[in-house]
Amino acid sequence: MKKSDLLKRFLQIVIVLFGISFVTFGLTYMAPGDPVRAMYAASGTIPSEEILDQTREALGLNEPFLTQYLNWLSNCLRGDFGTSYSLNRPVAALLLARLWPTLKLSLASLVLMLLVSVPLGILSAVRKGGISDYIVRGLTFLGVSLPNFWVGLILLYVFGVKLGVVPVVSSGQGFDRLILPAVTLAFAMMGKYTRQVRTAFLEELNQDYVTGARCRGIKESTILWRHVLPNAILPLITMLGLSLGSLLGGTAVVEVIFSYPGLGSLAVDAITSMDYSLIQGYVLWVALIYMVLNLLVDLSYSLLDPRIKKGGR
Amino acid sequence: MEKLKRFVRKNPAFTLFFLLALGVAAIAVFAPVLATHDPYEAVLADAVQPPGPEHWFGTDRMGRDLYSRVIYGARSSLSASLALVCLIAAVGTFLGILAGWFGGLLDAVIMRISDMMISFPGMVLALAVAGILGASMKNAVLAIAVVSWTKYARLARSLVLKIRERDYIAAAKVTGSRTSHIFWSYLLPNVLPTILITGATDIGSMMMEIAALSFLGFGAKAPTAEWGLMLNEGRAYMTAAPWLMVFPGLAIFITVVVFNLLGDSLRDVLDPRDERQESGFGRKENE
Numbered sequence: 007m008k009k010s011d012l013l014k015r016f017l018q019i020v021i022v023l024f025g026i027s028f029v030t031f032g033l034t035y036m037a038p039g040d041p042v043r044a045m046y047a048a049s050g051t052i053p054s055e056e057i058l059d060q061t062r063e064a065l066g067l068n069e070p071f072l073t074q075y076l077n078w079l080s081n082c083l084r085g086d087f088g089t090s091y092s093l094n095r096p097v098a099a100l101l102l103a104r105l106w107p108t109l110k111l112s113l114a115s116l117v118l119m120l121l122v123s124v125p126l127g128i129l130s131a132v133r134k135g136g137i138s139d140y141i142v143r144g145l146t147f148l149g150v151s152l153p154n155f156w157v158g159l160i161l162l163y164v165f166g167v168k169l170g171v172v173p174v175v176s177s178g179q180g181f182d183r184l185i186l187p188a189v190t191l192a193f194a195m196m197g198k199y200t201r202q203v204r205t206a207f208l209e210e211l212n213q214d215y216v217t218g219a220r221c222r223g224i225k226e227s228t229i230l231w232r233h234v235l236p237n238a239i240l241p242l243i244t245m246l247g248l249s250l251g252s253l254l255g256g257t258a259v260v261e262v263i264f265s266y267p268g269l270g271s272l273a274v275d276a277i278t279s280m281d282y283s284l285i286q287g288y289v290l291w292v293a294l295i296y297m298v299l300n301l302l303v304d305l306s307y308s309l310l311d312p313r314i315k316k317g318g319r
Numbered sequence: 320m321e322k323l324k325r326f327v328r329k330n331p332a333f334t335l336f337f338l339l340a341l342g343v344a345a346i347a348v349f350a351p352v353l354a355t356h357d358p359y360e361a362v363l364a365d366a367v368q369p370p371g372p373e374h375w376f377g378t379d380r381m382g383r384d385l386y387s388r389v390i391y392g393a394r395s396s397l398s399a400s401l402a403l404v405c406l407i408a409a410v411g412t413f414l415g416i417l418a419g420w421f422g423g424l425l426d427a428v429i430m431r432i433s434d435m436m437i438s439f440p441g442m443v444l445a446l447a448v449a450g451i452l453g454a455s456m457k458n459a460v461l462a463i464a465v466v467s468w469t470k471y472a473r474l475a476r477s478l479v480l481k482i483r484e485r486d487y488i489a490a491a492k493v494t495g496s497r498t499s500h501i502f503w504s505y506l507l508p509n510v511l512p513t514i515l516i517t518g519a520t521d522i523g524s525m526m527m528e529i530a531a532l533s534f535l536g537f538g539a540k541a542p543t544a545e546w547g548l549m550l551n552e553g554r555a556y557m558t559a560a561p562w563l564m565v566f567p568g569l570a571i572f573i574t575v576v577v578f579n580l581l582g583d584s585l586r587d588v589l590d591p592r593d594e595r596q597e598s599g600f601g602r603k604e605n606e
Contacts, residue, residue, distance in 0.1 A: 018434075025435045030447060037451040151576045153527045155534050155547075156568035159554060167558050255440035259531050263554070273443075274535055277450030285447055292443050 015304070019297045023290065027082070030289045031075050034282040042067065044280045045091040082290065088283035092276070097287035100272065105291075108261070108268035112253035114184050115191035116246060123196050124239075127203025132230070134208065142200060149197030158190040158263040187264045191257060195249060202245060206238040213237075240311055247303030251296035333584040339577045347393040356384035358391040358544045367560050377562040379552065381542075385562065389570050391544040395456060396574065400526040403460045403467075408518045410464070411471025416506050418472065419479030420498075430476070433469035441466035445528070449537040456529075456545070459538035463528050467521075471514060478510045512589045520582030523575040530571050546571045 042061050046053050053061075062068050066077060081088065087097035130142035165172050165186060172182055210216065211234060219229045258270030265271070269288065276284035327334045346353060355375070362382035370377040376385035418429040436444075441463075449462035482488060482505075491501050532538040533547030541548065546567040553563025 021431075022435050025432075026444075029444075033448060033451050147576075147579070151523060151572060151579050153530055153568065153571050153575070155531055156550065156564075156571065159550065159557070159564045159568065163557055163561055163564070167561075252440040252442070255443035258442070258446060259535060262535060273446060274450075277446065278536065280451075285451070289443055289447050292440060296440055 015301055019294075019301070022297065023293060026293045027079060027286075027290055028075065030286050031078060032071075034286060035071055035074070037280070037282070078286075082287075087287035087290075090276070090281050090284040092279040092281040092284070097284050100284065101269065101287055101291050104267060104269045104272045107266065108254060108257055108270065111184060111187055111191070111257060111261075111266065111268060112250055114188040115195070115253065116250060118188050119192035119195045119199060120246075122192065123199035124203055126196075127200045128207055128230075128235075130200070131204045131207035131211065142204075146197035146200045149193060149200075152193070154190055154194035155259045155263060157193050158187070158260050161186050161190055162263065183264075183266070187257075187260050187266050190260050190263075191253065199242070199245070202242065203238065206241055207234065210234045210238045240307075243307065243310065244303055247299050251299045254295055255292045330584070330588050333581075333588045336577060336581040336584050340581045343393065343574055343577055344397065346390060347397045350390045350394055354384075354387035354390045356387045358383060358387040359542055360384075367556065369560075370562055376566045377560065379549075379560070379563055380556060383542075385549075385566055388544040388549060389546070389566050392546045392549060392567065392570060393574070395539060395543060395545045396526055396530065396547075396571070399456050399460055399529050400522055403463055403525050403529065404518050404522050406460070406464050407468040407521075408471050408514055411468040411473075412475045412507075412510060412514050414468070415472035415475025416479050416502065416510060419476040420483060420502075420506065426476075429472060433472055436466055436469040442528070442531075445532070446535070446537065449532050454537050454540050456533075456539045456543070459529055459532040462532070462537075463525065467525070471517065474513055474517060475510045478513060479506055482506075482509055516582070516586045516589055519585045520579065522582065523579040526571065526575055526578070 040058075042058055042065070045061075046058070059068075066074060069077070078088070085098060087101075089095065090097050090100055093100060126142050126145070130139040133139050172186055216229060216234065219233060220226075254269065256270070257266075257268055258274055260266070261268045261271040262274055269292070273285065273288045275281075276288060360383065362378075365374070365378050365382040366380055368374050368378040368382075370385075374384050374386065376389060378384055379388070414429050418426040444466050445462040448465055449459050452458040452462065488501065488505060491505060496504075529538060530545075530547030530550075533545050534551045536551065539545035539548045541552070549567040550564055550571075553560065553567065556563050
């Protein structure tokens with residue numbers, strides 16, 4: 007990736023973040039419901055109109071929209087995302103505390119998914135048209151069509167309630183609490199990745215270099231592992247980066263099912279209690295992380311694939 | 320009639336899945352006939368009954384008949400996902416064609432918005448939008464629509480760009496056709512098949528997203544019979560009444576499978592050139 011490209015990407019990230027900050031702020035501004043009233047309701051008091059108005063004044067909620075937005079934006083740029091009134095703590099600290107559990111969960115599910123999809127994809131590509139190919143393709147179809155929250159519920163019922171081998175509430179730190187949420191997420195991604203691996207392998211197996219290697223009498227296993235695998239696996243890296251990004255935002259449902267203390271369940275709580283500063287902070291954070299991850303993926307691509315560095319493609 | 324027979328013989332898979340999809344739609348339409356009980360009538364004396372001859376799928380904590388609720392659930396889930404897909408396909412196609420045809424500033428604005436949506440996990444924004452607008456089926460549909468229309472806009476735009484320099488378009492322009500005429504007679508018919516395929520394959524995943532929002536409490540409101548919401552209600556009674564989460568989930572699964580298969584086979588019917596797509600098990604967009 008050239009320097010000018012990198013600069014362009016940075017600029018793009020800044021522009022998108024700017025747009026997203028505007029959209030989320032606009033949405034929360036237009037939202038029905040009164041945050042000040044909700045704030046007092048959360049602490050259990052019913053204030054008079056006078057006090058409500060004073061609080062609005064103090065919080066700057068009586069200013070015009072653009073002034074409020076610019077104030078908020080400049081605070082964000084200084085790292086101050088405001089205070090969550092439902093939890094009474096700084097938004098940045100809350101998000102930071104929940105980031106690692108979600109990241110851990112996402113990575114675990116990605117690893118788990120790869121352990122299943124790569125072998126299955128290779129198997130179905132090598133045995134194309136065979137029975138195992140049909141079984142694998144049927145399985146991936148199921149994986150794509152099963153709603154992941156239902157899979158989570160069923161897993162929770164079978165392993166948590168019936169067999170009792172894992173805790174029903176995954177709120178602690180232990181590894182066993184990670185398993186079911188990770189399996190659920192992995193299951194949802196498995197179908198897509200198995201197909202991808204299969205397609206990539208089939209494409210590579212049709213290349214001339216494979217025919218050439220076969221003609222020279224090189225062992226089929228050597229061709230498969232030494233030559234085809236590295237080529238076929240490369241496009242997966244982009245997908246993995248994108249998946250990690252969308253997992254950071256998309257684990258919400260699974261986190262709620264397993265009561266897992268991550269970013270997603272925090273966001274759902276924030277939305278339920280109309281905690282606007284927390285919602286805004288969450289959306290901005292996830293957007294930032296997602297885009298930075300994508301940039302890193304693109305950079306790693308040029309490191310891993312020598313053809314791109316030389317400017318071949 | 321003869322034509323129909325030939326079509327069926329040529330596309331057996333599509334015919335089968337089309338009939339199955341019609342069957343699901345028929346369940347939604349004829350829900351009052353198929354249901355054995357009133358889905359909203361709470362009989363507290365019958366609360367949390369396991370599946371049996373009187374209540375085929377059991378009853379929930381309010382004593383409502385689960386079978387009837389699942390049947391009625393087809394109405395809300397199906398109508399919401401169809402409305403959603405039609406909405407995003409119409410809006411996306413319209414804006415995409417405009418962007419491709421007129422270019423310039425309009426194109427730049429539409430495409431930058433679409434870039435923004437792509438470089439961002441959609442579910443996060445959908446969650447925020449649905450939550451902020453307040454829980455209702457309409458808002459859930461709107462929230463997902465806001466983040467999903469861009470795919471169709473991109474598709475329509477690229478297809479328009481491909482044909483806008485063709486001779487017949489130039490001929491239409493030279494002979495003084497109005498832009499609206501070009502839009503309806505040349506651009507839209509060219510774009511429609513691809514949009515249809517994409518829309519049909521999207522119904523299943525859109526249904527799951529709506530159900531997910533309802534499950535989180537940002538979609539349908541109680542006491543609506545909606546599958547995602549029913550799963551959420553059944554979650555608390557997992558130990559005592561596992562049937563509450565089995566049947567609504569099964570309903571979602573079956574419906575999604577039918578519509579996914581329908582979408583894939585429709586691709587084979589409308590776009591036979593694309594040999595690389597293995598029939599029966601199509602790919603899913605990277606989300």
